[in-house]
Amino acid sequence: MAGGNVELKLVGQWASAFVTRVKLALHLKGLSYEIIEEDLRNKSELLLSSNPVHKAVPVLIHNGKPICESQIIVQYIDETLVGVGPSLLPADPYERAVARFWAAYIEDKLVAPWDRVFRVKTDEERGEEMKQMLAAVDVLEGGFKECSNGKCFFGGDCVGYVDVILGGAVSYAKANEAIFGAKLFDAAKTPLLAAWMERFCELDAAKAVLQDVDTVVKHGKFLVAKNSARASNN
Amino acid sequence: MSSSQQPAQAPAPVRLITAFGSPFAHRVEVALALKGVPYELVVEDLASKSELLLAHNPVHRSVPVLLHGGRAVCESLVIVEYVDEAFHHGAAPRILPTDPYDRATARFWAQFIADKCLKPLWLSMWTDGEAQARFARETKESLAVLDAQLDGKRFFGGDALGFVDLAACTLAHWLDVLEEVAGKRLVGDGEYPALRRWAKEYTSDETVRRFLPDRDELVAFFAANKERYTSMVRAAVQRQ
Numbered sequence: 001m002a003g004g005n006v007e008l009k010l011v012g013q014w015a016s017a018f019v020t021r022v023k024l025a026l027h028l029k030g031l032s033y034e035i036i037e038e039d040l041r042n043k044s045e046l047l048l049s050s051n052p053v054h055k056a057v058p059v060l061i062h063n064g065k066p067i068c069e070s071q072i073i074v075q076y077i078d079e080t081l082v083g084v085g086p087s088l089l090p091a092d093p094y095e096r097a098v099a100r101f102w103a104a105y106i107e108d109k110l111v112a113p114w115d116r117v118f119r120v121k122t123d124e125e126r127g128e129e130m131k132q133m134l135a136a137v138d139v140l141e142g143g144f145k146e147c148s149n150g151k152c153f154f155g156g157d158c159v160g161y162v163d164v165i166l167g168g169a170v171s172y173a174k175a176n177e178a179i180f181g182a183k184l185f186d187a188a189k190t191p192l193l194a195a196w197m198e199r200f201c202e203l204d205a206a207k208a209v210l211q212d213v214d215t216v217v218k219h220g221k222f223l224v225a226k227n228s229a230r231a232s233n234n
Numbered sequence: 235m236s237s238s239q240q241p242a243q244a245p246a247p248v249r250l251i252t253a254f255g256s257p258f259a260h261r262v263e264v265a266l267a268l269k270g271v272p273y274e275l276v277v278e279d280l281a282s283k284s285e286l287l288l289a290h291n292p293v294h295r296s297v298p299v300l301l302h303g304g305r306a307v308c309e310s311l312v313i314v315e316y317v318d319e320a321f322h323h324g325a326a327p328r329i330l331p332t333d334p335y336d337r338a339t340a341r342f343w344a345q346f347i348a349d350k351c352l353k354p355l356w357l358s359m360w361t362d363g364e365a366q367a368r369f370a371r372e373t374k375e376s377l378a379v380l381d382a383q384l385d386g387k388r389f390f391g392g393d394a395l396g397f398v399d400l401a402a403c404t405l406a407h408w409l410d411v412l413e414e415v416a417g418k419r420l421v422g423d424g425e426y427p428a429l430r431r432w433a434k435e436y437t438s439d440e441t442v443r444r445f446l447p448d449r450d451e452l453v454a455f456f457a458a459n460k461e462r463y464t465s466m467v468r469a470a471v472q473r474q
Contacts, residue, residue: 062335067335067338067342068342069342072338075337075338079337093316093320096315097307097312100315101308101312104312
């Protein structure tokens with residue numbers, strides 16, 4: 001989109017790692033946007049009408065048209081909005097396929113159990129989900145090696161698509177030890193990912209957008225307690 | 235093995251690792267055919283996986299896997315996007331739309347079909363009782379959404395077959411096979427008329443038709459694996 005009046009609204013919620021992905025992409029591209037903060041217990045008309053299927057954040061509204069699902073939004077931003085800096089997805093079709101593969105892996109094998117670990121009711125179930133997550137992190141260490149080719153990011157020299165997809169959850173990764181007692185990216189077990197995380201946090205976009213870790217710890221502990229309490233009330 | 239070792243005129247060879255009955259592999263075969271790409275089919279016995287498969291898809295150990303000049307692409311919808319991009323030439327149809335907003339819409343519906351239709355559909359087939367009722371309900375709600383989304387269109391993207399149709403292929407040719415094998419009727423008479431009409435359009439498409447597994451063989455195949463599916467799903471559901 002060349003020049004003209006670009007109107008960008010992001011319907012989001014501060015705690016969401018999925019929303020954070022979109023914020024990262026917009027900041028990396030130097031794009032300004034209006035943030036509309038939702039109370040997900042009391043969803044706005046805007047959210048319900050712009051995402052009737054899922055009624056979930058994030059939703060990017062570009063010149064009045066809604067785009068839903070964080071990975072799809074990030075790809076849309078990359079393809080449509082001419083900002084600063086290189087593309088998030090590589091130009092080569094094979095490298096794009098590799099990036100999409102690892103983004104899908106992160107979603108299915110890391111983020112899915114990560115979501116469940118907050119919601120399940122017992123310590124035993126929590127332990128199971130954490131085991132799944134840590135197994136996925138081990139595999140992802142190999143994924144980083146494959147994508148980065150010895151460089152700093154999944155995208156190589158520059159931040160790329162997979163960095164943004166994983167990057168949305170970095171504050172939760174840092175909070176993991178305080179909430180659950182286990183480091184997610186442990187330098188002793190997955191040194192490449194541990195180093196990646198530190199490097200990622202140094203980015204201007206990360207500093208601008210990532211949630212405060214202590215706030216995430218409090219929020220995470222609250223979620224766990226709430227879901228456990230619901231079980232013991234049965 | 236780099237493609238620069240090939241003579242300039244000869245395109246890098248394409249192989250597709252597949253297994254009988256896989257709707258995921260079907261998606262890729264249709265994509266390759268739409269782009270006019272010649273390829274060699276390598277048929278796996280998933281009960282006894284080959285070194286080729288394990289070497290090229292160590293993460294998931296599943297089919298389909300596309301091998302292009304020796305480099306592997308995995309995950310069926312990732313492969314379909316790759317085929318659309320890597321093999322495009324002047325006359326070939328586009329699998330994903332060219333407009334970025336339409337592309338986002340296509341990806342949205344493909345993801346909806348995967349997460350909200352196919353996942354609970356599979357689970358509903360191999361569970362019983364309360365869990366089965368829950369998955370069946372979720373599937374039917376999603377099918378109703380899809381039915382409304384078709385809204386009189388011939389295919390999900392309009393007049394031509396595309397990405398979302400490939401994503402939904404299970405619903406066109408595999409759904410009633412699963413219902414028969416599992417002994418569970420999910421779709422009642424007269425339900426989802428737009429989807430039924432779409433299924434006929436999809437399965438009679440001249441390209442798609444070449445890659446639909448024989449129905450009787452599909453029934454036999456799924457019946458033979460029914461116990462395995464049931465125990466795998468039981469283990470997965472216990473975790474939720």
